Amino acid sequence: MTRWEQLVKEQLPEAISVLQDYCRQPSISAQGIGILETVHILTELITKANGKYQLLNDCGGNPVVYAVFEPGPNGDPDKTILFYNHYDVQPPEPIEEWNYPPFGAEIHDEKMFARGVSDNKGDLIVRLQAISILQNNGGLPCRVKFLIEGEEEIGSPTLENVLQKHAGLFQADASIWEWSQKNKGEKIEIIMGVKGMCYLQLDCEGSELDIHSQYGSVLDNPAWRLIQALSSMRTVDNRISVEGFYDQIVPPAEELRQWSRDYPFDAQGVKEIFGLKRPLIVEEKNARDTFLFEPTMTVCGIESGYTGQGTKTILPKRSQAKLDCRLVPGQTPEDIASKIRAHLDKHGFDDIRVSVLSSLMPFRSDIHHPFAKTVITTAQRVYGDNHIALLPNFGGSGPMSLFGQYLGEEKPIVSIGCSWWGDQIHGPNESIRLADFEQAIRYMVELFISYEQAEASPSVSFE
Amino acid sequence: MTRWEQLVKEQLPEAISVLQDYCRQPSISAQGIGILETVHILTELITKANGKYQLLNDCGGNPVVYAVFEPGPNGDPDKTILFYNHYDVQPPEPIEEWNYPPFGAEIHDEKMFARGVSDNKGDLIVRLQAISILQNNGGLPCRVKFLIEGEEEIGSPTLENVLQKHAGLFQADASIWEWSQKNKGEKIEIIMGVKGMCYLQLDCEGSELDIHSQYGSVLDNPAWRLIQALSSMRTVDNRISVEGFYDQIVPPAEELRQWSRDYPFDAQGVKEIFGLKRPLIVEEKNARDTFLFEPTMTVCGIESGYTGQGTKTILPKRSQAKLDCRLVPGQTPEDIASKIRAHLDKHGFDDIRVSVLSSLMPFRSDIHHPFAKTVITTAQRVYGDNHIALLPNFGGSGPMSLFGQYLGEEKPIVSIGCSWWGDQIHGPNESIRLADFEQAIRYMVELFISYEQAEASPSVSFE
Missing domain, CATH: 3.30.70.360 (Alpha-Beta Plaits)
Known part of the structure; x- marks a missing residue:
């Protein structure tokens, strides 16, 4: 067990407890429920991890939480990573179909059940927990920023104005997006775009x-x-x-189709997890391409x-x-x-x-940027060589395009996270597996370390 | 003012008060609300009007109330009229669109507002009130029976079994159906069938x-x-x-098309009363035929x-x-x-x-039966020569066909009542006009008297 692995394990009970508190606070943007209470919890978490925050509420809508964590004594203040997260969640309805209270954050069978725990309250706590571990063990290797918005689940209507007005605040060398998951084959997805x-x-x-x-x-x-x-x-x-x-x-380049070949659209798995009553509406051999590119x-x-x-x-x-x-x-x-x-x-x-x-807008990052390589090699080390899947884009959406537009299109945006494909995001009984949560914290800690080292040899490019 | 008109007017305040009590009791068959409470109110009303009742609950479903009122000392025990009514009502939803509480039976602008007051709690009280007046003034001219069911608004699923099992109980020489209305032209509709x-x-x-x-x-x-x-x-x-x-x-006979010519399908009126946003889906000149026969x-x-x-x-x-x-x-x-x-x-x-x-099933009575003539001539006297409209059938439905099947197809079934076309049955703000209520009681009293006299010359036929 590495030093970091050990540290992550020791602090896991506290991380779980923090996540439970966060999930027990409803934050339903579509219904205007619990927004300010949730922002208050966030500011406390940021302060506790030695960060500073600023609430951006000069553009209307739910407040955007900006947070910044300064590098440690050995860190490089000229290098910045920006995280994008959202604190709002989908409505929990139909509530009668939940096996546990949607805002109870109960743990059963090594899973935590809560609306938003997978999308994406879990990932925010993963990231803050990784930062805390580094702060307590030599400091952060670079500056870290967060943009945490409260309207992602209603289509981020205010985000563009916030980015336009505060673009300077969010300047960074690379961005890490809200969320990713392990697929049916237990491969962690590394995703470079959105629909x-x-x-x-x-x-x-x-x-x-x-x-x-x-x-x-x-x-x-x-x-x-x-x-x-x-x-x-x-x-x-x-x-x-x-x-x-x-x-x-614009038809996807052949390279992208090739790139997504590791994405196993397992029709049988989808049928089981959702309990499908009907066959797919495309031929199964075409389902992966259709899902990503149509x-x-x-x-x-x-x-x-x-x-x-x-x-x-x-x-x-x-x-x-x-x-x-x-x-x-x-x-x-x-x-x-x-x-x-x-x-x-x-x-x-x-x-x-x-x-x-x-x-x-749809968005795809430049897949040839060196930051991608760091993300991938670290994932190979933490998850195992054959346990990663590279995707040109999500099937889902998010305001990635706005980041591209206001922070510079050449900056890579990569999405990674702690979820699992069976987490039932947006549906009843949304959950995360606690083992995925722990592994994601470790990955995040090691990615910070690798980023520091990789930037020493910026000529390494993604093949 | 005739003697009967005077008596009806004197007893009107009491009739209104009885109707309010009856309407304040919800009786929503689709939601299973208030059924037994309503049946209890009915049994008290029947007893108070010197009738006997029997609750038929041996076929499942909501109880059918059978009531019988014996003829007075000068009445003919060999002549029987059967009334069909229902005590259930449509759900009141959407409740927020009611101007007054749907079960408040409030009176505003000479109207009573309540779910079911027009369809058809008002008509039951009209009939019971007419019976009371006759009981107190020489007695009924014939035997009167009621079948009051509690599942009309959900399609009368139990009625056929009840009629099959108790057909003898309901034998009669003529039937009067639940409901009718004055149309836009203030003509009272006399209706001989249902869809x-x-x-x-x-x-x-x-x-x-x-x-x-x-x-x-x-x-x-x-x-x-x-x-x-x-x-x-x-x-x-x-x-x-x-x-x-x-x-x-089966295309309607030309006689029937001719017969319905007095039914003024007033497209402009319909547009106003419902607040239509779109034109009719048929040519206005064809709307009457389409409404009745399609x-x-x-x-x-x-x-x-x-x-x-x-x-x-x-x-x-x-x-x-x-x-x-x-x-x-x-x-x-x-x-x-x-x-x-x-x-x-x-x-x-x-x-x-x-x-x-x-x-x-759809149903149409034999329009040539002498009972029809009595109904029509009495209506001409009470409402005025040019204020009646004869219709071969409702646009709506009801279990008339079952009566035809079990009581004999040659027996006429005629629908008359106290409603007005603007009463908004089934919708929010259902109401009746109190003047219509009073007039319907008088019509009912006079119809009893005319029936007694008309049967002396049964050869009079409807032209």
């Missing part, structure tokens, strides 16, 4: 009142209209049929009329749907929203109101 | 858990499937596209995934829709349900579960 997002709400109104359904043959029905409008946007073969939706996509159009929710027990014979007065499009390089949320608007107009659904609830 | 109903729930399951929406390009989505399945069942021009849906319809397929509700505030990026695990088909003579709920099942199977939606929540 974009265009999250829309579609609203249709038929009348001021719900109407007795005897009028169904003569009066228009906003439930039917929304169903027919949505149906016109996607074929039964699940091809998006909005005109021009795929036009702007855009999506997902109905996240739809509601109209009576949805309670039994029967109610009404013609609903209104209908609403939530539609999440994940975008790939070349696509922009503005263009996609406008194509959807044009499609609805063209097909006679000009009365359906389209509101953009969330917009994020 | 049938096939109310279905469609369920689609995709997985055991809600899934992060990043998987939208590779995993199937039960929200999309249900949307696409429903969309395949109805064209954007609102023509039902389930194969064979219209095949069994079947419907109405999405009464649909729900899947996240429908709260803001965004949640999930691929939902399940979806559900409620679908109400109103049927016309020739169609049967069994045949329609089976055609919808076949349609879904044929279009690749064999995984979508179809449950029949409610089934009712």
Whole structure:
């Protein structure tokens, strides 16, 4: 056991306890719950790890927490790593499907169960814990900054203004993104990009009142209209049929397709973990490529009329749907929203109101930067040679593009973390495995050390 | 003012007070709320009007209240009228859209506001009040029976068994159905039939858990499937596209089309009362015929995934829709349900579960029966010659067909009542106008008297 491994193990009980306290505080941005209480906890954690913080609330929205930790006596003040995390979480609903309270942070079977523990309260505590260990054992090898926002789960609507206004504050040589996971094959994913997002709400109104359904043959029905409008946007073969939706996509380089070959899209595993009732909608041999490189159009929710027990014979007065499009390089949320608007107009659904609830550009880092090499070689040492998987981008989204834009596109942004693919992020019973949490702290400590050493030979490049 | 008019006016305050007490007791069959409490109120009202009651609860479901009132000393014990009413009401939701408490029975602007006051607690009190007045003034001219059920708003699932088992109890010479209304032109509708109903729930399951929406390009989505399945069942021009849906319809006789000419489908009025945002889906000149003689397929509700505030990026695990088909003579709920099942199977939606929540046959009385003449001539006297409208059937449904089947098809069933077309039955702010309530009591008293006299000359037939 290395010295660092030993130190991590000794401090693990405290790290777990800190994580429990953090997870027991709800912080639901979509519902405006617990935001300021959570910010207060963060400021205490930063102070306790000898950091300084600043609350950025001059751009509206939930406060962004900026933190900085100075290098130790032997550290290099000219080198800076910037971490991006978010303190907000998804709503816990449907609560009745949780086996344990979503804000209880209970430990069962070597896992901690809590909304947000995997996405991404666990990772923040991993990073702060690694910093504490280094502070107590010779100091940090470089300056460390954090940007911790509170609106990631609602599409980071304020982040761009904050970055624009405070870009100087966040200057760094490299960034480490919020989150990563071990996949089904227990390989830790190292991820260099994200998909974009265009999250829309579609609203249709038929009348001021719900109407007795005897009028169904003569009066228009906003439930039917929304169903027919949505149906016109996607074929039964699940091809998006909005005109021009795929036009702007920049096909991924062959190198990227090659690079993602270690990503095992294990259809059988996905079926088991989510309890799928239906086959995949693509051929399994194409699923990995589709998952990484194709855009999506997902109905996240739809509601109209009576949805309670039994029967109610009404013609609903209104209908609403939530539609999440994940975008790939070349696509922009503005263009996609406008194509959807044009499609609805063209097909006679000009009365359906389209509101953009969330917009994020897709982003991919330069995969040839030396920092990538450090991240990868350290992971090989901590996790084992054959236990890493390199991905050109997430299937998910995040505001990486804004960092690229305001901090300089040549700066690499790499996402690593403590999660596991079976953690059920965004769903009921979200959890992390405590063994992953411990290993991630060790990886983070060793990455700091390696970063210090690797920068001595900056000519080492990623092959 | 006639003697009866005077008596009705004198007793009106008491009638209103009785109706308020009755409406303040919720009786929501779809949610199982207040059933036995309501039955208790009914038994007290029947006893108070010198009637006898029997609770029929040997067939499961909510108790059916049977009541009988014997003729007075000058009445004819060989003549019987059977009333059909229901004591259950629709759910009051959405409660926030009521201006007054749905179970408050408050009076404002000469109207009483309460869930169920128009459909059809008001009518039961009209009938009991008319009986009381006659009991106190010489006695009833004939035997009067009531069948008051508690499951009409959920499609009367137990009624057929009750009628089958107790058919002898309900034998009568003529029946008066639950409800009628004054239309926009202030003409009282006299209605001789109902549409049938096939109310279905469609369920689609995709997985055991809600899934992060990043998987939208590779995993199937039960929200999309249900949307696409429903969309395949109805064209954007609102023509039902389930194969064979219209095949069994018996076209209405020209006499019936002629008969309904007094029914003013006032598109402008409908637009105003419901606050329609969209034009009718048929030409206005065809709206009356379509409303009376065409079947419907109405999405009464649909729900899947996240429908709260803001965004949640999930691929939902399940979806559900409620679908109400109103049927016309020739169609049967069994045949329609089976055609919808076949349609879904044929279009690749064999995984979508179809449950029949409610089934009712369409029904039309023989419009040439002498009892109809009595009902009409009395209405002409009470409401005025030009203030009646004859309808071959409701746009709505009810278990009339079961009465026809078990009590003999030749027995006429005529629907009359105290409502007004603007009462917003099934919606928020359901109400009745107190003037309509009073007039309906007088009509009911005079109909009893006319029935006694008319039967002396049974050869009078309806022209």
